[in-house]
Each structure stands twice: as structure tokens, then as C-alpha cells.
Amino acid sequence: MSNLLIAHNGPVATVTLNRPDVRNAFDDALIGTLTDTFRTLGHDRNTRVIVLAAEGKAFCAGADLAWMRRMADYTHDENLADATALATMLRTIHETPKPVIARVQGDVFAGGMGLVAACDIAVAAATARFCLSEVKLGLIPATIAPYVIAALGARAAQRFFLTAEVFSAETAVQTGFVHEAVDGDALDAAVARYISAFLDASPAALAEGKRLLRDVGGRAIDDALVADTARRIADIRASDEGREGVQSFLNKTKPSWLIARNG
Known part of the structure; x- marks a missing residue:
């Protein structure tokens, strides 16, 4: 076996x-x-x-x-x-x-x-x-x-x-x-x-969230960290899933990752 x-x-x-x-x-x-x-x-x-x-x-x-x-x-x-x-x-x-x-x-x-x-x-x-x-x-x-x-x-x-x-x-x-x-x-x-x-969440956001936890945990809150976290949220806001998720929330529709799951 x-x-x-x-x-x-x-x-x-x-x-x-x-x-x-x-x-x-x-x-x-x-x-x-x-x-x-x-x-x-x-x-x-x-x-x-x-x-x-x-x-x-x-x-x-x-x-x-x-x-x-x-x-x-x-x-x-x-x-x-x-x-x-x-x-x-x-x-x-x-x-x-x-x-x-x-x-x-x-x-x-x-x-x-x-x-x-x-x-x-x-x-x-x-x-x-x-x-x-x-x-x-x-x-x-x-x-x-x-x-x-x-x-x-x-x-x-x-x-x-x-x-x-x-x-x-x-x-x-x-x-x-x-x-x-x-x-x-x-x-x-x-x-x-x-x-x-987890299936309710954006796959890309989950992956980036895991990376965020690894990279930010324990770091000093200094100019470099502030700039890094600002860049990360800007990047994901501009991403395909980020744009879709916000638009779906505002328009009260389902994002594609939920449609794919629930039909």
C-alpha cells in the first residue's frame, strides 16, 4: 500500500x-x-x-x-x-x-x-x-x-x-x-x-494573505514595512480577482470563485 x-x-x-x-x-x-x-x-x-x-x-x-x-x-x-x-x-x-x-x-x-x-x-x-x-x-x-x-x-x-x-x-x-x-x-x-x-474566499487573496503572514510577522513597524504593506494592498486591489471581488460586493453579485463552486 x-x-x-x-x-x-x-x-x-x-x-x-x-x-x-x-x-x-x-x-x-x-x-x-x-x-x-x-x-x-x-x-x-x-x-x-x-x-x-x-x-x-x-x-x-x-x-x-x-x-x-x-x-x-x-x-x-x-x-x-x-x-x-x-x-x-x-x-x-x-x-x-x-x-x-x-x-x-x-x-x-x-x-x-x-x-x-x-x-x-x-x-x-x-x-x-x-x-x-x-x-x-x-x-x-x-x-x-x-x-x-x-x-x-x-x-x-x-x-x-x-x-x-x-x-x-x-x-x-x-x-x-x-x-x-x-x-x-x-x-x-x-x-x-x-x-x-476557504472556498468562499478569493484563491489569490488566500495565497497573498499567507505570504503576508510570513513576510510581515515579527517585523518592526518602520518606513520599509509601511511602504511594503501599502504596495501589497495596491497590487491586490489592481489585480483581476481584487477588482472583481470589490465590484461583486458593490453590485451584490457573486464573484467567479463562488459561481464556480455553487453553480
């Missing part, structure tokens, strides 16, 4: 981790497949939203044990190449121009935390557990750190990076790592609400 399943339902693509026997832990093969898949979907004009899901009881347990055994004998250069591939995968997911929703049905440990944090929205089953377990193995969550710190917040990340304690979906919501925690049978409905919101 494929380690990754891809299903299309109109404009929605669902990418499903399919290694339930190893708790959907990733190895070099899965990392490469995920990278290629998100690159392809990111450029697919027919795909508007991507859902990242998983089969089995766990969402993702981090690195596969067999892969870790192989890495134990790697040279520094081989370790660097391996880590770079993982970092590239996370960046590819994070920078995909389509909104990405993590459908977290089970536990998320170690590198799996990076997968969830790289997504735009995370919805979890209330029974899911979360853990940054690396320090217990003598390691650090380095490649996933930029995404996890941004999602958890610096203070919470300081706690969970260093204690390696397991925390609940409720705590994940309180820290902002997960946007919603719901009963397992309500998970698909919660995901569907976000899908609906």
Missing part, C-alpha cells in the same frame, strides 16, 4: 498519511513523497484547499524507528542531508499557496508536531495527545522549531521543548497550537467549516 493517499473531492484535496502500523511515523521515503505532493497540489489550479489527515490511531509519531536505526550510523554530512530534506518538506507545506488544514484524529509526537504546526489550521480530536519528546532521546526539535514556536508561542515552547511532557488537546488549544478540539465524531464537521470558509 502507498504510504500516502491522495483523494480529490472537487476543489478539496485530502492527503492522508497511511502508515498506521508505525503510527504514521515518517522516513526518508515519506518525507520525499510529502514534499512532491504538496509542491504538485500547490501549483494545481483545480485544488483550492488541502487537508492533511492520517489513518489509524495516531496522527504522526515523528521519525520512524527503522529510519532512526539507519541514521545512527550516518556521517555528519549524511545527517545534514537528511535533516535538510525534512526541513524542506516542512517549508513546502508551510509555503503552499493553498490553505492547509491538519485533521488531527490522534496523537502527535516529536516531528509530527512540525507537520501540524506547518499547516494553516489545526483541528484535533479531544482525545489527541501532543509531545515534543526529543530531549529524552538526547536530541532537539531543531528543524520543526520555527513552525512549532510560532504555533505554540515562545513561552509555552520553552516549557514543552525542555520538559518533553505530554499535553492534552485542551492545552494545545489554550496555547494556540490547535485551533479547535472536538469530539472525534465531530472532527469532519469542524474541518468542513474551515473548508467552506
Whole structure:
């Protein structure tokens, strides 16, 4: 069976981790497949939203044990190449121009935390557990750190990076790592609400909004930032979808992205 399943339902693509026997832990093969898949979907004009899901009881347990055994004998250069591939995968997911929703049905440990944090929205089953377990193995969550710190917040990340304690979906919501925690049978409905919101929005505006978040977050409010944000709004106002969206609002008509969806 494929380690990754891809299903299309109109404009929605669902990418499903399919290694339930190893708790959907990733190895070099899965990392490469995920990278290629998100690159392809990111450029697919027919795909508007991507859902990242998983089969089995766990969402993702981090690195596969067999892969870790192989890495134990790697040279520094081989370790660097391996880590770079993982970092590239996370960046590819994070920078995909389509909104990405993590459908977290089970536990998320170690590198799996990076997968969830790289997504735009995370919805979890209330029974899911979360853990940054690396320090217990003598390691650090380095490649996933930029995404996890941004999602958890610096203070919470300081706690969970260093204690390696397991925390609940409720705590994940309180820290902002997960946007919603719901009963397992309500998970698909919660995901569907976000899908609906994204399908109501301009695809170009969503892509530029994601770029705006990456480029502006954390920057000092200075002349350069003011000029940059002014240019961005001017650019999108003058774009085809920007003009159409404003005219549709003023004329009380549907823009083409809604017409294409609703008929």
C-alpha cells in the first residue's frame, strides 16, 4: 500500500498519511513523497484547499524507528542531508499557496508536531495527545522549531521543548497550537467549516494573505514595512480577482470563485 493517499473531492484535496502500523511515523521515503505532493497540489489550479489527515490511531509519531536505526550510523554530512530534506518538506507545506488544514484524529509526537504546526489550521480530536519528546532521546526539535514556536508561542515552547511532557488537546488549544478540539465524531464537521470558509474566499487573496503572514510577522513597524504593506494592498486591489471581488460586493453579485463552486 502507498504510504500516502491522495483523494480529490472537487476543489478539496485530502492527503492522508497511511502508515498506521508505525503510527504514521515518517522516513526518508515519506518525507520525499510529502514534499512532491504538496509542491504538485500547490501549483494545481483545480485544488483550492488541502487537508492533511492520517489513518489509524495516531496522527504522526515523528521519525520512524527503522529510519532512526539507519541514521545512527550516518556521517555528519549524511545527517545534514537528511535533516535538510525534512526541513524542506516542512517549508513546502508551510509555503503552499493553498490553505492547509491538519485533521488531527490522534496523537502527535516529536516531528509530527512540525507537520501540524506547518499547516494553516489545526483541528484535533479531544482525545489527541501532543509531545515534543526529543530531549529524552538526547536530541532537539531543531528543524520543526520555527513552525512549532510560532504555533505554540515562545513561552509555552520553552516549557514543552525542555520538559518533553505530554499535553492534552485542551492545552494545545489554550496555547494556540490547535485551533479547535472536538469530539472525534465531530472532527469532519469542524474541518468542513474551515473548508467552506476557504472556498468562499478569493484563491489569490488566500495565497497573498499567507505570504503576508510570513513576510510581515515579527517585523518592526518602520518606513520599509509601511511602504511594503501599502504596495501589497495596491497590487491586490489592481489585480483581476481584487477588482472583481470589490465590484461583486458593490453590485451584490457573486464573484467567479463562488459561481464556480455553487453553480
